[in-house]
Amino acid sequence: MQQSQVLQTPPTSEIKPEPVREGMELVVNGKRFRHTGDEALPLLWYLRDVLRLTGAKYGCDEGECGFCTVLVDGKAAQACRLTVGKLANKHVTTVEGLSKPDGSLHPLQQAWIDEDAVLCGYCQPGQLMAAADLLARKPDPSDADIDRIGTLCRCGSYPRVRKAIKRAAKAMRDAG
Amino acid sequence: MTDTLWLSRRRFLKVMAGTAGALVVGIGSARADAPPVPLVLLGDTWSQVGPYLRVDADGRIFIGARDPDNGEGTATSLPRLIAEELDADWTRVVVMPLGLGVEDGNGEPRWLYGRQRSGQGDSIPTAWTDMRQAGALARSMLLQAAAQRLGVAAGQLRVENGTVIAPDGRRVTYGQLAEAASQLPVPDTVPRVKTPDRFHLIGQPVGDVDAHAVVTGKLIYAIDAADGDTMVAVLSRCPYPGGTLDTVDTGDTLKVKGVLQVIQLQPEAGQGLGMTALAPAVAVLAEDTWSALEGRKKLKLSWKPGSHPIPTLSDLEKQAQVSFDSPDALVTVLRDDGDAVGLLKKKGARRIDATYVQPWIAHAVAEPLSCTVRVDPDTSAVVTTASQAPRDAYTIVQRMTGLRASQIRIDVPRGGGAFGRRLLHDHLAEAMIIAMAEKPEPLRNRTIKVMWTRDEDLAHDAWRAPTIHRMSATIDQRKGITGWVQNMASPNRDLPAPARPWMSELVQDALPAGLVSNFRSNWYALDTPVPRGEWRGTPHLSHAFASESFIDEIANALKANPLDVRLRLLGEPRQLPYRGPGGPTVDTGRLVNVLRQVADRIGWQRWLHSETGLGLACYYVNGGYVAHAIEVVNKGNGQIDVIRAVCAVDVGQPVNPLGLEAQVMGGTFDALSTAMNLSITFRDGQVQQKNFHDYPIANAAQMPNDVEVIIVPSNAAPAGASVLAMPTAAPALANAVFRATAVRVRRLPLLREVARLS
Ligand code: FES
Numbered sequence A: 001m002q003q004s005q006v007l008q009t010p011p012t013s014e015i016k017p018e019p020v021r022e023g024m025e026l027v028v029n030g031k032r033f034r035h036t037g038d039e040a041l042p043l044l045w046y047l048r049d050v051l052r053l054t055g056a057k058y059g060c061d062e063g064e065c066g067f068c069t070v071l072v073d074g075k076a077a078q079a080c081r082l083t084v085g086k087l088a089n090k091h092v093t094t095v096e097g098l099s100k101p102d103g104s105l106h107p108l109q110q111a112w113i114d115e116d117a118v119l120c121g122y123c124q125p126g127q128l129m130a131a132a133d134l135l136a137r138k139p140d141p142s143d144a145d146i147d148r149i150g151t152l153c154r155c156g157s158y159p160r161v162r163k164a165i166k167r168a169a170k171a172m173r174d175a176g
Numbered sequence B: 001m002t003d004t005l006w007l008s009r010r011r012f013l014k015v016m017a018g019t020a021g022a023l024v025v026g027i028g029s030a031r032a033d034a035p036p037v038p039l040v041l042l043g044d045t046w047s048q049v050g051p052y053l054r055v056d057a058d059g060r061i062f063i064g065a066r067d068p069d070n071g072e073g074t075a076t077s078l079p080r081l082i083a084e085e086l087d088a089d090w091t092r093v094v095v096m097p098l099g100l101g102v103e104d105g106n107g108e109p110r111w112l113y114g115r116q117r118s119g120q121g122d123s124i125p126t127a128w129t130d131m132r133q134a135g136a137l138a139r140s141m142l143l144q145a146a147a148q149r150l151g152v153a154a155g156q157l158r159v160e161n162g163t164v165i166a167p168d169g170r171r172v173t174y175g176q177l178a179e180a181a182s183q184l185p186v187p188d189t190v191p192r193v194k195t196p197d198r199f200h201l202i203g204q205p206v207g208d209v210d211a212h213a214v215v216t217g218k219l220i221y222a223i224d225a226a227d228g229d230t231m232v233a234v235l236s237r238c239p240y241p242g243g244t245l246d247t248v249d250t251g252d253t254l255k256v257k258g259v260l261q262v263i264q265l266q267p268e269a270g271q272g273l274g275m276t277a278l279a280p281a282v283a284v285l286a287e288d289t290w291s292a293l294e295g296r297k298k299l300k301l302s303w304k305p306g307s308h309p310i311p312t313l314s315d316l317e318k319q320a321q322v323s324f325d326s327p328d329a330l331v332t333v334l335r336d337d338g339d340a341v342g343l344l345k346k347k348g349a350r351r352i353d354a355t356y357v358q359p360w361i362a363h364a365v366a367e368p369l370s371c372t373v374r375v376d377p378d379t380s381a382v383v384t385t386a387s388q389a390p391r392d393a394y395t396i397v398q399r400m401t402g403l404r405a406s407q408i409r410i411d412v413p414r415g416g417g418a419f420g421r422r423l424l425h426d427h428l429a430e431a432m433i434i435a436m437a438e439k440p441e442p443l444r445n446r447t448i449k450v451m452w453t454r455d456e457d458l459a460h461d462a463w464r465a466p467t468i469h470r471m472s473a474t475i476d477q478r479k480g481i482t483g484w485v486q487n488m489a490s491p492n493r494d495l496p497a498p499a500r501p502w503m504s505e506l507v508q509d510a511l512p513a514g515l516v517s518n519f520r521s522n523w524y525a526l527d528t529p530v531p532r533g534e535w536r537g538t539p540h541l542s543h544a545f546a547s548e549s550f551i552d553e554i555a556n557a558l559k560a561n562p563l564d565v566r567l568r569l570l571g572e573p574r575q576l577p578y579r580g581p582g583g584p585t586v587d588t589g590r591l592v593n594v595l596r597q598v599a600d601r602i603g604w605q606r607w608l609h610s611e612t613g614l615g616l617a618c619y620y621v622n623g624g625y626v627a628h629a630i631e632v633v634n635k636g637n638g639q640i641d642v643i644r645a646v647c648a649v650d651v652g653q654p655v656n657p658l659g660l661e662a663q664v665m666g667g668t669f670d671a672l673s674t675a676m677n678l679s680i681t682f683r684d685g686q687v688q689q690k691n692f693h694d695y696p697i698a699n700a701a702q703m704p705n706d707v708e709v710i711i712v713p714s715n716a717a718p719a720g721a722s723v724l725a726m727p728t729a730a731p732a733l734a735n736a737v738f739r740a741t742a743v744r745v746r747r748l749p750l751l752r753e754v755a756r757l758s
């Protein structure tokens, strides 16, 4: 049986308080980051300029286009409308974090390729993240559910995005 | 070794041995006396391969995509042409976007990779004639090498997916043959390209080559480009076209954390660069985007309007009316057949008139304009920007720096939409001015990224200009349309007058020219200092809306079926002369075919009795034939639901039907969304629209669930498709809305007009 060694309490003069940790922590694509800068920094610019994750795109800066959509604790959110300060200990997922760590694609990404849903591609990270949120809530979405996403596509890829969402939904249901 | 094969007096193919046993084929132009690519590019660095193909010893095939791709699909379709002729295994093909190909040619730039322009419908037609030959040459040399290795005549060999197979079944791969092939002399004659019956890739659907990078977020657009040293600039530009900066207070801006410097841009700085004048502006340069944006919010600026007042659209309408009615107005006659004007004046003639008004439209590209530059004025300039015309980008950089071609690099990543906006490089000129402005030492020579915000994008566009068409026709119950006079007014190219037309707008042979024996087409200038540009097939969109709406109005006056009126007008299949892109002739038979196809698909026999509204339109643009049939439901209160959109296209041989379908689908939605909802308006000399809330690009819910695309099979040489679907969607919609609501829309945007008139 192992004996645990009993340590003597050191004299109080030797106890050093932990330094106060500045800033706040958040988790992005599974990795924990500490932010010590301005808490009013919008998540979009934190991702793009600080972490250099450029998958979330700038399109309007006022919540209209959806190009910047990411998941926060699994729910779709517009990164241009959120400040980092509101995200302490939250989990943020960007399009870069959608595939598995081994690089294999998420069923949505595969469906996007299979339906050739990419035109210029600029809106597509936002479309994908909004779709990921939808499928988490509705494994078998209707056309009306898909319409409610509302993410804009300047190139008009809507029918292919619609087909890709349905294809991925089926693949995910089939996989259980 | 290198060897040359001349395709024509001007163009040739060049064969070279790359390192590690690679076979390399380039396309050159006669003005170059050096090889079509600097020899350094023959190294093993794949990103440096020219607009040609390289077959590597390991069997991978690298193909350069020379024309910029902003979503038109050329990065996929052009390399397919080479791969086809090569009988390559597409899964082993690696496509590389090429930057601008330029080198010094005795003080003049020498373009290595051709025009490198995109979005004007000529990428595929050009590639059809030279890229396929590059592939065919490589194939013939690989076959020769195989013949030597296998001891079999080349004629007895066949190729399957990059593997050469002898009659006795022995196989050797392209990779194994590349080195030997690169040592062979090129054949004396250009190997013949394939006949369509032997195509195995052309005409087969294939997905976009960049799709994987896009869906994983790895694709770096220009707006994403940055090194560790990049400073970001956002600008506040003069809101008045032609206006000036009055007062500036930058005190609060400079207090914002991260802001480094504030720089004023004078409009003169943009002069002499071969581009439209830049707006006077104040740039906030910061360590990162957010600091720059916050700094811009704190600027205290006042601006003065220019000396020329900015007319509104209704002011321009008045100008047009005056010109149309005045015998002394300066007129450009585009076409005058028979005596259309005389017929209109004839006593007792039955005439019909209608005026169509179309507003300013913004490009609103998905990826806002951005440009990254790193400039050392004495030695180098490196530019990253999406562009439809990288040569023009080069010219700006060269004129501003005086650097030589070898010192300038223009990288052109995939762009987030273009639609004509990226033919212009005002954002690049701004970035260069900021880069070259006086700066404190630590900021000198750092990389600078200029990023446009959406409000600036809408307010400082080179907009699609408004047009006013007054159409007048003489009609006869028995003979149909006997005469047609078209008066069109659109803004001058620039101020001051006299009239200097925007040349691309004057399509003298646009239909119905040539179909009506008494036909006259006039153009009048409108006076406005508002800058204008190209927008997805500029002239055709507005022209087709006016003419294809008017044909339906004529049909209605004659109480005739609009399909019958069109078929009668188009007549027997024949070739009509056609000047301009897509010429020298237009085939009325092919136009009739696409029209019939959409009519059949939508169920046109229902048109008179359907509760819903059905509408048609057809047009010829840049060598392609297009027709739309649209079905709408009147929901009351000015609400219209588009429930079906059918589009038939004949562009000759489709290179990638999946890409073509995407262009047609996207074009249809853009045209519908624009016609239904969009306009840029001016008040007090400024653009009123600020963002997507008041420039509402349609979302999925506002569009039909699908576009039914019909691609006419054809072996004719392919035409471009990027603007193909634009002209006919709006008039087909307006014609359908008329059937559903009895409201004839002659003024866009359509929904506002339906609400007003209902
Ligand atoms: S940039 Fe966030 S919604 Fe448009």
Ligand code: FES
Binding pocket: A118, A119, A120, A121, A122, A123, A124, A152, A153, A154, A155, A156, A157, B071, B366, B416, B417
């Ligand atoms: S694919 Fe271009 S904006 Fe959606």
